[in-house]
Amino acid sequence: METTDAVILEGVTKRYDSLTAVGDLNLRIGRGAVFGLLGPNGAGKTTTLRMIMRILIPDEGSIRVLGRPLDDNTQDLIGYLPEERGLYPRMKVRQVLVFLAALKGLSEDEAGRRVGEWLERLELKEWADKKIIDLSKGMQQKAQFIAAALHRPPLLILDEPFSGLDPVNAVTIKDIMLELRNQGTTIILSTHRMEQVEMMCDSICLINKGHNVLSGDLRAIKKSYGKNTVRIEYTGDGHFLDQPALVEHVNRFGAVVEAKLKPGADPQEILKAAVLNGTRISHFELMEPPLNDIFIEKVSEGHA
Amino acid sequence: MRKIWLIVKREYLTRVRTKAFVWGTIAVPLFTVGIFVFQIIVASKQPDHSLKIAILDNSGGLSTLISGGLTEKLKNGQPVFRVVETIERPASEESVRRDLLAEVRQHQLDAFLVVPQDAAAGTPAEFHTRNPGELMLTRSMNRAVSDAVVAQRLESRGVAVADVTSVVKGVDLKLIKITRWGESVVEEQMFITAIISGMLLYVTLIIYGVATMRSVMEEKTTRIIEMLVASVRPFYLLSGKILGVAGVALTQYLIWTVAGALVAGYGATMAAAFRPDTRMPKIHLPASLLVYLVVFFLAGYVLYASLYAAVGAMVSTDQEAQQMQTPLTMIIVLSFLLFNVILQDPNSRLSTILSLIPFLSPILMILRIAMQTPPFWQIALSLALSLLTTIGVVYFSARIYRVGVLMYGKRPSLLELVRWLRYT
Numbered sequence: 196m197e198t199t200d201a202v203i204l205e206g207v208t209k210r211y212d213s214l215t216a217v218g219d220l221n222l223r224i225g226r227g228a229v230f231g232l233l234g235p236n237g238a239g240k241t242t243t244l245r246m247i248m249r250i251l252i253p254d255e256g257s258i259r260v261l262g263r264p265l266d267d268n269t270q271d272l273i274g275y276l277p278e279e280r281g282l283y284p285r286m287k288v289r290q291v292l293v294f295l296a297a298l299k300g301l302s303e304d305e306a307g308r309r310v311g312e313w314l315e316r317l318e319l320k321e322w323a324d325k326k327i328i329d330l331s332k333g334m335q336q337k338a339q340f341i342a343a344a345l346h347r348p349p350l351l352i353l354d355e356p357f358s359g360l361d362p363v364n365a366v367t368i369k370d371i372m373l374e375l376r377n378q379g380t381t382i383i384l385s386t387h388r389m390e391q392v393e394m395m396c397d398s399i400c401l402i403n404k405g406h407n408v409l410s411g412d413l414r415a416i417k418k419s420y421g422k423n424t425v426r427i428e429y430t431g432d433g434h435f436l437d438q439p440a441l442v443e444h445v446n447r448f449g450a451v452v453e454a455k456l457k458p459g460a461d462p463q464e465i466l467k468a469a470v471l472n473g474t475r476i477s478h479f480e481l482m483e484p485p486l487n488d489i490f491i492e493k494v495s496e497g498h499a
Numbered sequence: 500m501r502k503i504w505l506i507v508k509r510e511y512l513t514r515v516r517t518k519a520f521v522w523g524t525i526a527v528p529l530f531t532v533g534i535f536v537f538q539i540i541v542a543s544k545q546p547d548h549s550l551k552i553a554i555l556d557n558s559g560g561l562s563t564l565i566s567g568g569l570t571e572k573l574k575n576g577q578p579v580f581r582v583v584e585t586i587e588r589p590a591s592e593e594s595v596r597r598d599l600l601a602e603v604r605q606h607q608l609d610a611f612l613v614v615p616q617d618a619a620a621g622t623p624a625e626f627h628t629r630n631p632g633e634l635m636l637t638r639s640m641n642r643a644v645s646d647a648v649v650a651q652r653l654e655s656r657g658v659a660v661a662d663v664t665s666v667v668k669g670v671d672l673k674l675i676k677i678t679r680w681g682e683s684v685v686e687e688q689m690f691i692t693a694i695i696s697g698m699l700l701y702v703t704l705i706i707y708g709v710a711t712m713r714s715v716m717e718e719k720t721t722r723i724i725e726m727l728v729a730s731v732r733p734f735y736l737l738s739g740k741i742l743g744v745a746g747v748a749l750t751q752y753l754i755w756t757v758a759g760a761l762v763a764g765y766g767a768t769m770a771a772a773f774r775p776d777t778r779m780p781k782i783h784l785p786a787s788l789l790v791y792l793v794v795f796f797l798a799g800y801v802l803y804a805s806l807y808a809a810v811g812a813m814v815s816t817d818q819e820a821q822q823m824q825t826p827l828t829m830i831i832v833l834s835f836l837l838f839n840v841i842l843q844d845p846n847s848r849l850s851t852i853l854s855l856i857p858f859l860s861p862i863l864m865i866l867r868i869a870m871q872t873p874p875f876w877q878i879a880l881s882l883a884l885s886l887l888t889t890i891g892v893v894y895f896s897a898r899i900y901r902v903g904v905l906m907y908g909k910r911p912s913l914l915e916l917v918r919w920l921r922y923t
Contacts, residue, residue, distance in 0.1 A: 212918065248729045250905070267732065275729040281722030286513060297505050298730040342726065 200262075201226045201350055201381035202247060207256035209242050209405075216242040217405040219256070224383060224398075226261075226349075229376050231396035231413070232385040235494050239405040240385050241278060244352055247383075248275055261349060271300040274348035278355050278385075280339050284328040288319065288338055291327060292345060299346040306345065313341045317367065332359050340368060344375065351375065354385045369395065389487040399486075401493055408493050417483040424485070425462050426453050427469070428478035435472040441465060446488070455484060502731045503739045510714065510743025515750060524751050527702060528758070531695065546636070549577045550609040553584040553599050555592070557616040562587060564647035565612070568663075571639045579639065583608070603627065612640065618648050619655075690842060693869035696792055700862045701835050704799050705828060707748045708807040714740055715811030715904070716820060724904045733901040741804045745797060752796070756789065791868050791878075798882060799861030802889045803827065809896040812903030819910045834862035845870040855881050857888035895920060 204222040208215065217239040224230045234240050245251040247258060249265045260269045282291045289310055296306035314320045317337045322330060330338065336359045344351060353372070357365045372395065376382055384396060392399060393413070400410035409416065428451050436445050436452065441460040446453040456462060462481050469476055514520055556562035562585045571579040589595045602608040610628035618624060624644050626637060646663040653660050660666055718724045727736055806827055814820045837859065841850045845867045854863040854873070860881045867873050902919040903911070911919065 245905075250725070250728045270730055273729070275726065277722070277725040277729070279722040279725050281725070283513075283717075283723055284721055294505065294509055295726060295730070298502055298727070 199226055200224060201260070202383070203257075203259045204243070204247075205257050207243070207246060207253045207258060209239075209246060209251060209253050215405055217246070217253070217402075220402065220405065220407055222400055222407060222410065224381065226381050227376065227379050228397040229372065229382045229384055229395050231392040231399035232383055232402070233387075233389075233392060233399055233490060234402040238402050240402065241354070242405075243402070244275075244277075244354060244383070244385060247352065248273060271346070272348055272350055274299075274343040274346065274351040276340055276343040276351075276353045276356055280336065282327045282335065282338060282342070285326055287324050287326055288314070288330065289323045292338065292342055295342045296345040299348070301346045309345055310341070313345060316371075317341065317364075333361060333364055336360055337364060337368070340371075344371070347380075349379070350381045350383070352383045352385075355387070356384070357386070357388065357391060389485065389490055393486050401490065403494050408496075409489070413486075416489070417486070420484045420489065422481045422483055423458075424453055424455050424482050424488070425465060426451065426478070426480045426482055427465075427476060429469065429474050429476050431474040432472055433474070435465065435468040435474055438465070438468060451478075453485065453488075455488065503735045503742070506731065506736055506739025507743040507746065510740050511746045514710070514744065514747045520747065520751070523706065524754055528755055531698065546573070546579070546633070549573065549581040550579065550636070551583045551607070552580050553586070553602070553608055553611040554582060554614065555589070555595055555599060555611060556585065556587045556614045557592065558614050558618050559588050561614050561618060561644075561647050561651060564650055565614070565643050568643035568646045569639065579636070600627070603629065612644070614644070618644075619651055689870055692788070693842065693866050694838070696788065696869045697835075697838055697862055697866045699792070700796055700799065700865055701831060703748055703751070703796060704803055704831055704861070707744055707800055708803040708827070708831075709824065710747075711741060711744050711804040712807035712811035712820065712824060714744065715808045715900070716814065719812065719904050719907075720815065728904070733904065734897050737805070737808055737897055737900050741801060741808065744804065745800055748796065748800065749793065752793065787872075788869055792865060794882070795861040795865045798885045798889070802858065802861075802885060802892055803831065805889070805893045805896040809899040809903070812900040813916075814910050815907055823910065830858050831862075834859050837863060838866065841866040842870065846873065851877065855884060857885045860885050898922070 200223050202222065202224040204220050207217055207220045207222075209217040220239075220243065222243075232240055232243065242251060246253050247260065247265075249267075249270055258265050261272055263269055286294075289307070292310045292313075293303055293306040296309070297303050301309075310323070311320075314323050317340075319334060319337060319341075322334060327335060327338065340353075340356060343353065351372075356368055356372070360368060372382055372384075384392070386392060396413050398410070398412045399416070401408050430450070433447075433452065436442055436454055441457055441464055443455045443457050445455075454465070456465075466476070466479060554562045554565060562582075566582045566585070569578065569580040569582070573579055586595055596613070599608065599611040603611060610626065613625040613627070615622040615624060626640050628636070631637065642664075646667070649667055650660055650663045653663075653666075718727065731739075807824065810820065810823045810827065814823055837853055840847075840853065841863055844850060850863070850867060851873070854860055854867050855877070856863075864873075864878065864881045868878065872878075898920050899916060902922050
């Protein structure tokens with residue numbers, strides 16, 4: 196098993212004085228997959244990532260990356276896009292990227308060559324000799340992504356990689372991520388955007404208050420909840436959903452609603468109510484609950 | 500090690516290429532030289548026309564001698580002082596003084612001299628002038644009055660003297676210091692050399708200490724620190740940064756030394772060509788002093804820079820940095836305030852003790868070395884104590900740095916700092 200896992204955390208604990216940021220966390224992240232690390236604000240995600248990066252040292256437990264215990268050299272195997280972004284504002288784009296790649300063990304010549312390719316691909320070529328401070332926020336974001344991926348690490352940790360990107364750039368970054376995944380790179384994706392997780396992640400771990408509350412294969416997790424949700428697009432009166440006997444709760448997104456059914460409720464009853472109500476239905480789908488609902492449910496369980 | 504080298508290189512290159520470095524390299528020596536030149540100009544400033552003065556002589560007879568002694572000439576050959584009026588033993592001194600004062604105020608006179616009745620007994624004469632700051636004028640006046648009084652005394656003892664100055668001229672005392680290896684002449688230039696060396700250390704320690712702090716703060720506030728500590732151990736990062744900035748400082752020293760040598764050499768050649776009789780001020784700057792300057796700069800710099808770096812890691816805003824760096828800067832300023840103790844007696848017990856105290860020792864020991872090189876064991880002991888302190892300080896600073904660079908928000912209290920030291 197060990198050789199197939201990119202990252203293994205066993206009993207990892209990190210305390211700050213009286214606050215336990217991460218408590219007895221166990222985690223296995225398979226190689227060559229996109230892994231979603233999820234959790235509410237302050238759940239311990241950043242602390243966990245920092246421990247994997249060896250920026251922080253756990254108080255207890257062990258961490259193995261690519262089959263090796265952490266040391267100065269494992270840092271070079273990981274690319275890191277931190278949530279707190281930043282590059283030297285007064286250095287030129289090319290210089291910063293070469294410097295950061297060289298710190299990861301790449302020769303400066305090789306780094307220089309690759310920077311050219313990456314800048315070309317992310318449409319930053321004309322900006323190579325501009326200072327970071329002259330770049331727009333989105334461009335800085337792309338430069339930061341290059342900084343994480345330039346040395347072709349087998350493990351890539353991306354903390355909110357899409358924040359600040361317009362849809363076009365977000366698609367570019369997403370494509371690159373999937374391409375890297377297909378080349379065998381393991382990607383840890385930490386984000387609050389559940390639709391991104393549903394689209395990209397193979398497996399996930401949801402942590403809350405420093406503990407693993409849900410983890411495993413994303414499809415399997417969703418399947419385990421069963422098809423208990425209906426997604427309806429309609430025009431007209433929406434009162435047909437006011438049926439406490441059938442519906443547990445409703446998420447309204449304007450013209451679209453997602454209604455979670457009570458156990459044993461028949462979705463046909465809702466359809467019938469809509470027709471009787473005179474509402475026009477353009478889409479009616481029985482489906483697994485969205486990850487967003489699972490997330491909210493699991494996190495609020497923890498608070499109960 | 501490769502990673503430290505990369506950090507050093509980046510720190511060095513980005514700094515040396517800044518305008519601040521170029522201007523700092525030019526401005527500091529210009530400023531230092533400027534102060535000297537300004538003082539010399541002020542002290543030797545000549546008026547552009549003869550000064551009309553009056554002498555009120557209560558002693559009787561001295562005014563002639565004084566007038567005769569005021570022989571100084573302006574550049575255009577006119578006398579500096581022209582005595583337009585002499586009043587001997589007036590009936591009412593008060594009214595004469597009032598009149599003279601009025602004449603000076605109405606610009607009919609430039610100044611007036613009052614010679615007391617018993618000047619020969621040592622009662623001071625008074626020189627009333629609108630510009631008491633013109634040192635050259637007051638000095639010539641002082642000499643003329645003095646010489647006149649001396650001449651009168653000699654005459655009363657039966658010695659007639661025409662040129663008092665040449666009679667009372669004494670012999671200078673040349674100081675020769677005995678050291679273990681031989682003897683060396685102590686010259687006034689040594690004071691200048693010592694002050695320049697001390698000032699140089701004082702200024703560069705503060706400038707480069709603060710530069711290190713700013714560099715740490717920049718990485719923290721721009722958040723690139725997270726990328727850096729994901730690649731390099733914080734201690735390597737800190738070491739690389741301190742070494743890189745030290746390299747910049749040494750480069751500046753090198754430029755100053757070479758430029759100084761060129762200017763001095765060129766100046767001496769020019770002076771010799773145009774005015775063979777010019778006595779050039781000799782700059783007493785032995786190679787050993789240069790070596791000590793570099794050694795003590797590095798010793799002091801690493802000590803202070805690691806503390807400045809810790810301050811930079813603790814704070815998130817400029818205002819906080821300003822507050823937190825003040826105690827550090829005060830210690831350096833304290834060394835500066837102790838300059839006089841050392842200059843007055845570089846080998847006193849107090850000087851010796853002060854120059855051994857870590858934090859003060861870099862600046863104060865270099866002053867002693869420039870003045871009169873102390874026994875080698877004292878230099879070695881001073882360095883050793885400083886080094887030991889540095890090791891301890893670096894140990895604590897590195898821990899504060901490691902925790903601090905990832906902490907944002909309010910600056911830590913003393914209690915929190917102690918907790919930081921305990922984090923593994």
